[in-house]
Amino acid sequence: MSVETLVRRRPVVRWAAPGAVASVLLLTVVVLWAALPGLFAPYDPVSDLDAAHALSGPSTQHWFGTDLLGRDLYSRVVHGARLSVSAALIAVLVSLVIGSALGMLAGYAGRGVDTVIMRATEVMVAIPGLLLSLAFVSILGFGVTNVALAVGIAGIPSFVRIARAETLRITSRPYFDAARCAGTGHLVTLVRHVAPNAVGPVLVLAGLELGGAILSVAALSFLGFGAVPPTPEWGSMVSEGRTHLATAWWLTTFPGAVVAATVLATNRLSRGVRGANR
């Protein structure tokens, strides 16, 4: 028992690891960018056209260089954080709320309801997530909200599964039977006893999904479904730079690196949370 405790405590110690610290710092910066872009961006992301320095590389004046029209790339990345991050949050929220509700229902009600929900979930799992999002966004149309919804819908199955598994675990516990025997109604049991005890693993999954959602949102924006120009968005910035890949590397490299770093940081942290949670 003592050995097991030690092993399980280790992840908590890992919080102090340099990777985790860097991740926290990076995510703090990104969240601040998203919350107060005006404070960090030296230029307007849309209307400041520095034609004289158009398509020039990183310099002290323009940290990330400028794009084809002479807009400051760093300012665009900062402002892009708001759309990219909020779209990813909406996506995860959609997955979390709908997925957990369905999962708990399946686990709690069992039988027919369980069968219908789980078979439908399996059908969704059979289709690659990004493909599913693409299909949904084609139906919903262009725009960041639609992209967020599409990514959110594609993320539902994993939440259904984990919420159902947690519900099944809880419903087999004595305290659950005790509550039922004491005459607690179905809804109250679900809300009071099942939901709070299932929430931990579900939140960990949400953290893990957030990284994936940022990536999926960026991917769909890259394909042109996201923000309508000139609004900056990380994925569409990478897409804008791709015709100049051979001559202006900074156009794709910086937004791409920011996406990659943010995704890695969220993954790193949710791994830490998972460790701590157990």
Next chain:
Amino acid sequence: MSKRRPTLTALAAGLALLLAACSSGTAGGEDSASAGPTTGGTLRVGFSDDTGNYDPQQRPQLHARTISRQITDTLTDQDPETGEILPWLATHWEISDDTTQFTFTLRDDVTFSDGTPFDAEVVKANLDRVVEIGPLAYVAAGYLRGYVGSEVLDDGRVRVTFDQPNAQFLQATATQSLGLLSLDTLALSPEEVAAGNVVGTGPYVLDSYVPDQSITLTAREDYDWGSPLYENRGRAYYDTVEVSFIPEATTLAGSLASGQIDVAYILDAASADTIEASDAELVSTAMPAISIPIVPFVYRDVFADEHTRRALSLATDRQAIVDTVFQGRYEPATGVLTTTNPGYVDLSDELTYDPDQAETELEQAGWTEVGSDGIRTNAAGERLAPSIEYVGSGTSTEALLQLLQQQWKQVGIDLVLKPVAEASEDALHQHDYDLSTWSQTRADPDVLRTVYSSFYENQSFLYDNADPELDQLLGTLQTTVDPAERLKVSEQVQRLILERGYTVPLYDLTQYTAHAAGVQGYHTDIEGKPLFVDAWS
């Protein structure tokens, strides 16, 4: 500029490695450069677009016309240097004094690739078919406006009659839109022909077309009637031409630079740098065409007033557009037609950048209030926010529209961008947007009629707002024969179009294509379409 160099050097080094790695494929071409043309081999061509319709007489897109160019011939050809019309399948022709009758004398040794002979009957059947399918072939049918009929005088002579003078018809016989097809092909439905069931008399035969993948052309062994503009009038040097579709601009340029294809057809201007850094050769053609415009639709409420339309032009800084979006690789528009079009007239005075005057025009149109967001509103409280639908996110078109958005914002116009995944096939006026860009290539001022007339109303920018004065002038342009007189009419037409704000010319397109260093004899026709018959390695 100097900052770019390290990247280019790195790229060049990378390419050198790549080329060294696959040198076995190209070494043959380098060695035989001095030995004269050799026959055989496969020319691998990358197209930036699959236009999905390979009937020469139907859709006018350049990619389709380039295929038509290889598989069909035309009655005449046009010299890219002088604009002169040269005999081809027609050895000579007589034009009646009033330019209503054209009598062509045809070559008697020409056959279609299915073995059937080329004769007067076939020419008549082709022209009849173009008129019959009408709107499907709206460019070609426009050339034949006023067509009364063709008369077969004997096997080798055909007389084409119009009900009014048709000054542009002879030039039209040099365009791929009037490429000649076999009787069996003409008997098929337009859809079947569009799918690649095309038999012509050209140096290549269309073997197979797989949508979105490839087109395979094979050389005709017995070809012997090349255009006077071909270096090689006989059998094509390459046995086969394999066209693959590579819609991603960077990939297309990269495929050529790395030696995976031999010819890249229609490169994005932004890719020109990549090609220049490699050992492939960039070929540029200043297109004889209309200057690429942004066209306000007069049938939309927001552009009903010509003051509003004119304001668009005054609010547009063309020099800034070509300098930033196209990095100086295109020229700003100085007329409705490009400088290489025979009907070109310098109207740069009409195309000045004058934001103050733009604001005056907008106020005259009733857009008098300026909201807190800097956008104008009219008495009814409507915002001046015209919208444009376009395909292609991350393209230079999108960059162009973003710049226009900023320029127009200075005078209080909010240009709303509506990106879509795929262009709709519906008629323009059924769409819910107010502006469009356009492109049309033809080395004759009559291209003005193709684009700006209300001849086929459903295809027209002037839908439900036909301008009799303009249509009449365009009619005169079509019927005027004397070149000096024609240029004068061309100027009148262009002035009228600008005065009424029917179009906002933006820039003159230069088309970029490129070929691998090992490909010899590569050249293009007057519209920048490569002539594969002359290429060899």
